[in-house]
Amino acid sequence: MIFNEEQSMLKDTARAFIEENAPVDNLRKLRAAPEGPAYDLELWQQLVELGIPAVALPEEYGGLGFGFMGLAAVLGETGRNLVATPLVSSVALAASLIKLVGTEEQKSRWLPALASGELTATVAVQEGRHYNPKSIETKWANGALSGSKTMVMDAQEAGLVLVIAKNASGALCVLALNSLEDVEQERYMLMDGRKFSDLHFRDLAGVEELGEGEQVASVEQALDIATIALAAEMIGGAESLLERTVYHLNEREQFDVKLATFQALQHRCAEMYCQLELARSAVLSAFTRLDQGRNIAKAASQAKALANECYQHISNEAVQMHGGMGITDELDIGLYLKRSRVCNQLFGDANFHRKRYALQIGI
């Protein structure tokens, strides 16, 4: 539920590093180059040198074995400054998928490379307008892969693309592609300045299957890990927005007083803080369960649903309380606003997770 000493140190290191090397302006540069990389490759190399991709992986695969809570600490910091990294796509999701589903041989082939930062991987999950792994239609049958994926993160940069599909009997399975050469792709930038890809597979043959046999539960668990990783990033963003807003209200004067003295604004900020700490508690609790080796299906849905609503609400309020400045591109507030909406859709919106939570508690 709280960061231990190692994790706190990691958090401090990440904060100091990001404050110095990754201002929010970095995102503007990435945004100005739609054809450019999805994230700053040089910055990522520096994060690799700090050992970040190895944090949660077990030592036997070259990891540091700090647990996922350490990763949560770092994600909160990247979220605060809207730093684009493959932490969610590669470190949280792809590595977990390989660890949970892969054969021993596959794990030894890929995990050490992911831990050392030599390799990044991504996972193609989403289809259609709304995230819902249950309605995946991409098919893996008779040695051929067919179907379409959307919202794939960091695909161009990835040296390994994992595709979640359904096999002939309708169970979830995972395919591993070392290259996207034979795959039709469209790469695009979304409103948050991040790049995503659509991938189309037309009877693609010669792909390797991850793991053996049916592994539905493991696939879902890997997706849950990515879900809470993203939620941790979102909490960081919401926290930064609330701080920026309070700072602004304490500075700006109207009617000869600081805006912060108006009770209508005080109460709204106080409510935001309550919502933020509730969502943060849910996220930390999910990571704690994960590190304890417990099931996180319910916890992940709770955490993501609350993080979605929190980030969305706080970003709306932040825009409003900055007045006219709040809707200019010059201020960073709008970047957070847009990021929050993209995060909402990635790995499930509040509606999806509320329903999933309801099912988990038996109503």
Next chain:
Amino acid sequence: MSDLETFRAETRAWLEAHCPESQRQPILKREQIWGGRNRVFPSADAQAWFEAMADRGWTAPSWPKEYGGGGLSIEEAKVLQQEMARLKCRPPLYEIGIWMFGPALLAYGNEAQKQEHIPKIVKGEIRWAQGYSEPGAGSDLASLKTKAEDMGDHFLVNGTKIWTTNAHKADWIFCLVRTDPSAPKQQGISFLLIDMASEGVSVSPIELISGESEFCQTFFDNVKVPKENLVGELNKGWDVAKELLKHERTLMSSMESMSEKEDFSLLELAQQYLSLNSEGTIEDGEIRSRIAQLLMEMEAFEQLNERMFYQYKAKQVDQRLGMLLKHIGTKQLQRKDELILEVLGNKALSWTAPTANQQEHIVTRNWAFNKSHTIAGGTSEIQLNIIAKRALGMAS
């Protein structure tokens, strides 16, 4: 086994042996045991359970042993709480003395006062009331006017207190009184203990929207109070009051989880009163989604409390979080009550009609009574003021 695990095993065995089956059922309001000279036990089982707990000091598990408390560490107290929850043991004692007054007296009282009052609270022998609010002093408590004049060998108290919960049943009352009318508001207030049996004390009950009349107005007409009943220093009563308020707010925020156990759970009522489809899930997607939403937030509130517990253990307390509890907890409780009313439909509308059963009547009255939670102990608006200024540092 670690010490804590041994303690858990022993506690579990002891509770199994000493908590009668009947005391592991959801408790109704009239079955609650409150302290006091005139206390009554609703049943022999209830008395046995109460006495077993009081003997161990487990009515106040973490208070020092020398004053009759349980002497448990906070980890042990949490284990006890968990084990009681696991067996669904009823709380052995409901008492303002346990929840708020005791902790403040332990912090600010002198030795004689602690020796005199704490053991009686633990044993449920004395029932306490809280005399803070006045007709003219609510949220702005420091504007209180009830005065205590120094008459040499005693204080002479005159004035009136309002909303004094259960004053008509209380044996003693702790009061905030004005001892220096010329000092700035907060600095002329003292904390005084008054025996309700003193000459000049009178009480008149006030009926509430829940149909109960737990509230009273309490009048003090030339009441003589011994000097030794002053807690803390003269004119420093505000410090004691603040200490006490901390415990009151923590209590109020946990009313939510308390009432979940004592009353009826939203989840169970939903399953009982709403149409379910063949898989046993609620048919109406709209209300299902709102129930799920609230339950997610309530779970997050528990997780927030858990986080604070671990912060406390690791000595990394984030003071700001404590300021959030009262507002979040009481607001969630009221949302839950509203949803329950909706789930019961017109079954929740009866006040006394024979067409509704006991459960339905209780649910309805809880809904009405719980409106008080966002008012008592510092209103939600005051809590939000505190959060904005002290937790967020907003200018005032």
